[in-house]
Every structure is written in structure tokens, then in C-alpha cells.
Amino acid sequence: MTRVVVTGLGVKSPAGNTVGDAFAAVLAGTSSATVIPELAGGRAPIPIGCPLAPFEPLDYFTGRELRTLDRTSQIGLAAAADAVADAGGPPAGACGVYVGTGGGGLATLENLIVGHTLGREKVPVYAVPTLMSSSTASRIAIRYGFRGPCLTVNTACASGATAIGEALRAIRSGAIGSAVAGGLDALLSPLAMHAFARVGALSERVDAPAEACRPFDADRDGFVMGEGAAFLVLERADLAEARGARVYGEVSGYAANCDADHIVTPLKDGSVAADCMRAALRDAGLAPGDVGHVNAHGTSTPHNDSAEAAALHACFDGRTPPVTSTKGVTGHLVGGAGALEAVLALLSAREGLVPPTANFTGGPEADLLDIVHGKPRPIPVAPVLSNSFGFGGSNACLVLTPSPSS
Amino acid sequence: MTSLDSATSVVRSAIAEVLSVPSDQVRPEATIADHQIDSLEWVEIAVIIEEKLGIQLEPGDFAGARTVADMAGVLHAALATR
Numbered sequence: 234m235t236r237v238v239v240t241g242l243g244v245k246s247p248a249g250n251t252v253g254d255a256f257a258a259v260l261a262g263t264s265s266a267t268v269i270p271e272l273a274g275g276r277a278p279i280p281i282g283c284p285l286a287p288f289e290p291l292d293y294f295t296g297r298e299l300r301t302l303d304r305t306s307q308i309g310l311a312a313a314a315d316a317v318a319d320a321g322g323p324p325a326g327a328c329g330v331y332v333g334t335g336g337g338g339l340a341t342l343e344n345l346i347v348g349h350t351l352g353r354e355k356v357p358v359y360a361v362p363t364l365m366s367s368s369t370a371s372r373i374a375i376r377y378g379f380r381g382p383c384l385t386v387n388t389a390c391a392s393g394a395t396a397i398g399e400a401l402r403a404i405r406s407g408a409i410g411s412a413v414a415g416g417l418d419a420l421l422s423p424l425a426m427h428a429f430a431r432v433g434a435l436s437e438r439v440d441a442p443a444e445a446c447r448p449f450d451a452d453r454d455g456f457v458m459g460e461g462a463a464f465l466v467l468e469r470a471d472l473a474e475a476r477g478a479r480v481y482g483e484v485s486g487y488a489a490n491c492d493a494d495h496i497v498t499p500l501k502d503g504s505v506a507a508d509c510m511r512a513a514l515r516d517a518g519l520a521p522g523d524v525g526h527v528n529a530h531g532t533s534t535p536h537n538d539s540a541e542a543a544a545l546h547a548c549f550d551g552r553t554p555p556v557t558s559t560k561g562v563t564g565h566l567v568g569g570a571g572a573l574e575a576v577l578a579l580l581s582a583r584e585g586l587v588p589p590t591a592n593f594t595g596g597p598e599a600d601l602l603d604i605v606h607g608k609p610r611p612i613p614v615a616p617v618l619s620n621s622f623g624f625g626g627s628n629a630c631l632v633l634t635p636s637p638s639s
Numbered sequence: 640m641t642s643l644d645s646a647t648s649v650v651r652s653a654i655a656e657v658l659s660v661p662s663d664q665v666r667p668e669a670t671i672a673d674h675q676i677d678s679l680e681w682v683e684i685a686v687i688i689e690e691k692l693g694i695q696l697e698p699g700d701f702a703g704a705r706t707v708a709d710m711a712g713v714l715h716a717a718l719a720t721r
Contacts, residue, residue, distance in 0.1 A: 296658075297657070358679055
């Protein structure tokens, strides 16, 4: 089997805008959730979220470029640029771009419709180039001249993991030698937040934002919206070695499937998600006992976390390795979630240190799982399973195998 | 009627807005090729001019213009005939 290695990482997230900052923040285990001024004062029923850490677009773009980019593309393109720079040179071979997004240009469309309807502004020349959900993928390709496939995938909240997994398959197939793969979303807008609140997905703990996202905890009541992006540079191992690239580890396994059951609620017994986890481990050539820890989807919704606990319990036959959900710190980045968690999971696996699940104190899921909480847990360096599940029943599981850190 | 100076000023500020630079950095004698203005930026320039002066120009109307001053000449002539 062709090995595919990770040679570059880039993040723009509520936990920090460098990989080091984000990893340190999840190890510290403190939620980044807060009241969002733009959503307060009745503009959205749930005014809390995890905003991007302070970000200066002019560090990445000229004023001329900035006029043509919406916030989603700015964040995504900046994270991808960090990953490419971190890879220490152009990725080897024909390079593809694989981007996962759940919301695409939704927040931009919302602003445009409001402005246009109220007669405040004309339709900008850059409306289509910013609204098309493939915009960021194309911007990445244009910036670097990557002429491999340029794909945007949407599996809702699993999109980032799906993009990485599909890039892995494309490299294994021989179609491309490398890829920039990841995900993004920036949905802290009044309409998007109203819509997620309507389906009952958001935590209503608005008076205590930092306690709102509490994955697997008995008192959890919903997820907290986050915004951000993460990208990885993936290269065929022999090509990366030939150019002397620094290697973080491998994306060693991937599987995707669908509950085919309900448009927002996961299958209660987690059986299809468990199949997805098993298939990802098989794809990596690993047995359940080889896995050192799990970075769970762990959204903090009552339904997700109970179904995921059941799925993990089944996949690992009752012997689940330590489980964490970094969403307790970062919030839920929707299309960015699976990509950010792939980055954090690989770093955790490489450092042998599992971040605590913020705000977890106990609950029925702890009877099934060993949920890391309170402080980071040292573990042996070993492969990690990173789960991502999306509305509509989309499941995507990645296995990342670390290289020893030098 | 808009003077040639006024037309020049409008063209310079439209280009400057698209390039995100101060107007005084868009010199009348500068060649348009220097700025590598792409097709969407041409549309934006036409839209900005329309918003300021109420005259509808197509990006193609500037096809023969080599310099910023040439563009101002095109605009001035168009304003004179409306």
C-alpha cells in the first residue's frame, strides 16, 4: 500500500492561529466560548460561540486581494498558506486541493441578501466568486499554481475529515503525488445561528458560555458554534522523502459511510458509525488494540455523544483506548472540525499526550468510555482514530499514525 | 459638463479603490499594463465610475486606452456626447 505522509500543518482556530498555540490551548483544556457581540442584543437566539483567535488578514493578503475575499476564504486560505509554508517547499508531484465545508459562503450570502433587500448596497462584482462554495479551494490552487484536481466536498460536519480522506485515496490511486487538504467554516452569523438553534443543536447555556460545550458530560445540552479552518499537506511518502521533507506522521486509514436514517439525528445505536471506525482501522492495517487514543467527534449534543459512545464501545469491543473531545475547547468548526481535529489528534499521538475533555465531570457515557478529563493524559506514542460525523448521517473516520518527534 | 481634470480624478480614484492604494499612487502617465488589472477589476472600475457619474461604460470601452490619462480621455469624451 502506498504510504501518505503529513508534511505541513496550518490552523486558524478559536484555540489559536498557529499549530503550537492551538495544541497548547487544547492541552490547557479551557473553553474558548464567549458571547459574540455581533449576535448579542437579540440578533440571534443563541449569542455564544467560539470566535477565531485574533487574526490580521493583512498579514496574509494585500488590500487588493482582500477586497475579493470573504471571511471564510480569508481564514481558509491563510490556514492553507501556513500549511504550505510549514511543508518547507512546494509539495511533490501534481498537487491536488481538497476542501471540506458545511456552510460554504452562507454567512456571506446572508449579509448580501440583507444588504441588497434593504437597498443598502448593490450586488458586488465579487458576489459569485465569494459565494460559490468552491471559492476557497480555487483560491488555494490559484495562489500556488496547483494543477491537480481542485475539489470541494460537503458532508456537513464531517466535511474536513472527508476532504482529507478523499485526498488520501487520490494519492494512493496514483492520480496525484500530493494534496493540500482540510476544511473550514465561519458560521457565527445571525441567520446561521438561528437555523442551528431551530433544530435544537446548540447549547442554550448562554449565561455560562465557557461551560456550554461539555462533550460526553451528563449535563450537556448542545454544541457551541466555532469558526476556523485547518489544512494539512499530504505527500506520497517516497516523494516527501526524496525532497527531504520533515514528516509529522501518516494518514494511514480512512473510511466513510452513511447512517441513511435521519437528516439530523445520528443512528441511536451508533452501529453504522462503528462500522465506519472498523473500516478505517482495517484500511490502516491496524487492530483496535493498536490505537493509542481516540479524538472523538464529541459535539456535546445529547444525541451525538451517546451514539458515539455506543459506537466506540462496539468498535473496540468494550476496551476503548482513552477518548477526548477537543471541541470542549474549540467549539464545533463544522466543515473545519474534522481537519482541525486531525491536526490536534496527530500532534497528541506524536507527543504521547491526550488533551482533556473540557467541562466533562461525569455521566453515563463514562461507563462505556475512558474519557480523558481534568488534565492531559500521557500515553505511549501510537496511532489515533479521529471521528467526524455530519448531519444527514455522514460518517468519516481517519487514522493517523505519528512519526516520532525529533 | 465634467472637465477633463475631473474625469481624470474619477478614473484615478476608481483604479486606486480597486488596487487599494491612495489615489496619488495612480499617476496619469502610468500605463494600465503596469497595474495588471484583471477582467473583474475592469468591471469594478466601470461600476465605480457609473456610481460616481451616472454614466454606463463597458470595460471594452477602455480597450484602446494605454495609460490612465487615456482612460480619462475616453471617459471625458463619453460624458461630452451624452
